[in-house]
Amino acid sequence: MNTDTQYLQEVADSDYEHGWAVDIVSDTIPKGLTEDVICLISEKKEDPDWMLENRLRAFRHWQTLARDKDKYPRWAHLDYPDIDFQDISYYSAPGSKPKYKSLDEVDPELLRTFENLGIPLEEQKVLAGVAVDAVVDSVSVATTFKEELAKLGIIFCSFTEAIENHGDLVRKYMGSVVPYTDNFYAALNAAVFSDGSFCYIPPRVRCPMELSTYFRINQAGTGQFERTLIVADEGSYVSYLEGCTAPRRDENQLHAAVVEIIAHRDAEVKYSTIQNWYPGDSQGKGGVLNFVTKRGICKGAGSKISWTQLETGSAITWKYPSVILQGDHSVGEFYSVAFTKGRQQADTGTKMIHIGRNTSSTIISKGISAGLSNNSYRGLVRINKKAANARNFAQCDSMLLGDRCGAHTFPYLEIHNPTAQVEHEATTSKVGEDQLFYCQQRGISEQDAIKLLVSGFCQEILAKLPMEFAVEARKLLAIELEGSVG
Amino acid sequence: MTPVLEIKGLKTSVEGMLILKGVDLVVNTGEVHAIMGPNGSGKSTLAAVLAGREEYEVERGTVLYQGANLLEMEVDERARKGVFLAFQYPVELPGVSMMNFLKQAVNALREHRGQDPLSAAGLLRMAKEKAKLIGLDPRLKQRSVNEGFSGGEKKRNEIFQLAMLEPVLAVLDETDSGLDIDALRSVADGVNQLRTTSRAFVIITHYQRLLNYIVPDFVHVMVDGRIVRSGGKELALDLEEKGYDWVRYDAAA
Numbered sequence: 001m002n003t004d005t006q007y008l009q010e011v012a013d014s015d016y017e018h019g020w021a022v023d024i025v026s027d028t029i030p031k032g033l034t035e036d037v038i039c040l041i042s043e044k045k046e047d048p049d050w051m052l053e054n055r056l057r058a059f060r061h062w063q064t065l066a067r068d069k070d071k072y073p074r075w076a077h078l079d080y081p082d083i084d085f086q087d088i089s090y091y092s093a094p095g096s097k098p099k100y101k102s103l104d105e106v107d108p109e110l111l112r113t114f115e116n117l118g119i120p121l122e123e124q125k126v127l128a129g130v131a132v133d134a135v136v137d138s139v140s141v142a143t144t145f146k147e148e149l150a151k152l153g154i155i156f157c158s159f160t161e162a163i164e165n166h167g168d169l170v171r172k173y174m175g176s177v178v179p180y181t182d183n184f185y186a187a188l189n190a191a192v193f194s195d196g197s198f199c200y201i202p203p204r205v206r207c208p209m210e211l212s213t214y215f216r217i218n219q220a221g222t223g224q225f226e227r228t229l230i231v232a233d234e235g236s237y238v239s240y241l242e243g244c245t246a247p248r249r250d251e252n253q254l255h256a257a258v259v260e261i262i263a264h265r266d267a268e269v270k271y272s273t274i275q276n277w278y279p280g281d282s283q284g285k286g287g288v289l290n291f292v293t294k295r296g297i298c299k300g301a302g303s304k305i306s307w308t309q310l311e312t313g314s315a316i317t318w319k320y321p322s323v324i325l326q327g328d329h330s331v332g333e334f335y336s337v338a339f340t341k342g343r344q345q346a347d348t349g350t351k352m353i354h355i356g357r358n359t360s361s362t363i364i365s366k367g368i369s370a371g372l373s374n375n376s377y378r379g380l381v382r383i384n385k386k387a388a389n390a391r392n393f394a395q396c397d398s399m400l401l402g403d404r405c406g407a408h409t410f411p412y413l414e415i416h417n418p419t420a421q422v423e424h425e426a427t428t429s430k431v432g433e434d435q436l437f438y439c440q441q442r443g444i445s446e447q448d449a450i451k452l453l454v455s456g457f458c459q460e461i462l463a464k465l466p467m468e469f470a471v472e473a474r475k476l477l478a479i480e481l482e483g484s485v486g
Numbered sequence: 487m488t489p490v491l492e493i494k495g496l497k498t499s500v501e502g503m504l505i506l507k508g509v510d511l512v513v514n515t516g517e518v519h520a521i522m523g524p525n526g527s528g529k530s531t532l533a534a535v536l537a538g539r540e541e542y543e544v545e546r547g548t549v550l551y552q553g554a555n556l557l558e559m560e561v562d563e564r565a566r567k568g569v570f571l572a573f574q575y576p577v578e579l580p581g582v583s584m585m586n587f588l589k590q591a592v593n594a595l596r597e598h599r600g601q602d603p604l605s606a607a608g609l610l611r612m613a614k615e616k617a618k619l620i621g622l623d624p625r626l627k628q629r630s631v632n633e634g635f636s637g638g639e640k641k642r643n644e645i646f647q648l649a650m651l652e653p654v655l656a657v658l659d660e661t662d663s664g665l666d667i668d669a670l671r672s673v674a675d676g677v678n679q680l681r682t683t684s685r686a687f688v689i690i691t692h693y694q695r696l697l698n699y700i701v702p703d704f705v706h707v708m709v710d711g712r713i714v715r716s717g718g719k720e721l722a723l724d725l726e727e728k729g730y731d732w733v734r735y736d737a738a739a
Contacts, residue, residue, distance in 0.1 A: 432577065434577045435577050435579055437537075437539065437561065438573065438576070438577045438579070439579070439587075439590075439591075440538075440560075440561040440562040440565065441537050441538075441561060441562075441564075441565050441570075441571050441573075442565055442587070442590075442591035442594075442647065442651065443562055443565035443566040443591050443594040443595045443598070443651070444562060444565075444590045444591055444594050445562050445594065446562065448590055448594070449562075452579075452582055452586070452587065452590060453579065453582065455581070455582075456579055456580055456581030456582035456583075456630065457580065457581055458581070459580075459581030459582075459583075459630075460581065
């Protein structure tokens with residue numbers, strides 16, 4: 001179908017909607033990474049001594065990895081030139097003021113930035129009932145609803161504040177799920193991370209609102225190294241939203257975040273992400289390099305961690321939100337939609353590590369590839385020796401839009417207990433010409449038909465997102481598919 | 487008066503093989519035409535060409551729809567101008583809800599006609615009313631399009647969509663195939679409800695039995711890519727009695 005190819009080409013070439021940069025006075029340190037830089041970051045962050053020690057330990061470990069290019073992680077189905085880690089600035093804070101007491105003090109230009117992205121803080125405070133911890137570049141500039149949450153004993157604040165005010169909790173849990181020795185980028189993050197979010201839900205408290213964080217990368221040539229730490233104490237519940245967009249940049253931007261979740265006995269954490277960073281232009285120039293380590297541990301019996309993600313951005317995505325099922329009867333879930341177009345490359349999936357007895361995990365991954373992009377699912381299901389009666393269900397569906405893109409599935413199963421029940425299903429389909437024809441025969445244009453079919457394909461995942469997020473997700477997906485329409 | 491459909495000397499091929507070898511057919515508004523014929527005679531090809539399937543190459547001939555060249559129109563344009571095809575094998579659209587699908591289709595149509603889009607409530611009301619008319623299980627409206635529908639439900643869903651989209655020309659491609667007698671009768675009832683003086687039907691069928699329930703104004707017999715005989719509704723009965731060999735012999739003679 002000629003018109004089909006043409007349209008898909010247009011989709012693949014369509015411009016990034018959030019591509020602009022805002023002029024904000026910035027506090028950026030020179031490029032390069034040395035112990036001096038680590039100390040400088042630590043000083044700017046006003047770290048306590050133990051944190052500086054942590055950073056230096058992680059940095060020295062990272063150096064042993066970075067010294068030898070053979071130790072760079074290269075196993076993913078991704079193709080990009082080696083990153084020059086000395087050509088990156090590792091700290092950037094918006095505004096000349098180091099701290100804000102209220103929203104009024106925030107650079108109005110920055111607030112306008114959020115408004116353009118459709119996330120006006122003021123309005124959200126009033127309308128949506130969502131507490132927002134907005135991270136622009138590396139420093140939290142606004143935190144809302146904190147007082148209301150505090151009444152319930154919930155702590156929701158920037159990582160910097162957490163280090164200052166809840167040092168004992170941070171020391172106890174930080175690095176307990178993703179130690180700095182875990183991988184190359186986790187080590188880098190532990191050394192240079194500048195800020196992020198911290199969340200603690202006390203025993204038996206059900207967090208009454210969706211907690212959300214918006215990340216943005218706004219400084220040319222600066223990396224973004226966020227850390228998120230969520231601790232759900234016994235019998236508590238929290239739903240956490242993370243949404244991202246970034247302005248257009250010509251040079252690659254490195255992003256290496258770490259997210260850690262700890263769920264104690266009978267606790268439940270639901271973590272939802274929309275990732276929409278700048279993917280680069282149609283020639284593959286620019287775009288965010290996204291190397292993220294996200295992992296949760298179901299520490300206590302009957303606990304549950306659920307990851308839901310919509311990945312549409314970044315030039316390179318390297319991301320495997322995982323769950324360690326340590327507690328008996330614990331539950332891990334991973335629901336993912338990854339959409340790639342242009343020259344984007346995504347290698348994403350999950351790890352479900354079954355340790356406790358009667359643990360169960362579900363993996364549903366939907367990959368959609370357009371243009372010249374490559375989209376891979378990579379997932380590990382490991383059932384340890386003592387994990388009696390573990391169950392896993394995995395379903396990986398890929399949809400190809402056009403004939404120049406790729407979809408790949410790399411499932412790994414390691415089963416060390418004979419009572420395990422593991423199911424894996426995988427399908428790959430081209431967006432069906434019969435389905436398109438059927439829609440068009442009902443008067444629906446080809447573009448609208450493709451949108452309809454793709455959103456149908458993703459429906460079961462989008463339905464897992466919290467409502468207001470799901471609306472945003474559908475909108476984003478439609479914009480991504482829009483091409484030249486409208 | 488301009489006919490709704492005017493086919494002249496239509497020859498089409500698929501992958502280099504000639505399927506339709508010169509078809510002539512005129513359909514006026516308000517008329518119901520049945521096209522019968524043995525398997526492989528080209529009936530479904532004719533339906534596909536009218537709807538605009540790309541894999542069929544038009545070698546010769548013309549097709550006018552309301553006086554305009556149908557063959558030059560895109561698939562969705564034909565649909566918006568009132569050409570409806572009830573599919574022999576309706577496809578499943580996983581995850582696409584019936585109501586969302588109908589909303590897009592109905593509103594594409596309304597936009598074409600210069601009407602405002604139908605509100606969610608308006609659409610729901612219309613769907614409810616039409617489902618009742620056709621005898622479609624209202625619960626099916628809550629599901630994804632055709633997903634997990636039985637054969638009969640899929641066919642009934644086609645007629646339901648016909649009712650929703652109110653076409654000028656409805657082509658039914660073997661809507662009766664695979665239906666038991668009860669399902670057949672209820673689908674036929676639906677179609678009869680939708681017969682109006684401003685709508686034309688082309689009903690493609692292998693068997694005469696559908697025509698017991700939907701009584702056509704004209705019957706055409708297609709053999710080997712040509713319409714070899716045309717007549718009134720009694721022709722269908724003759725065929726039932728004598729079989730296709732009768733016309734096949736006739737055509738050869």
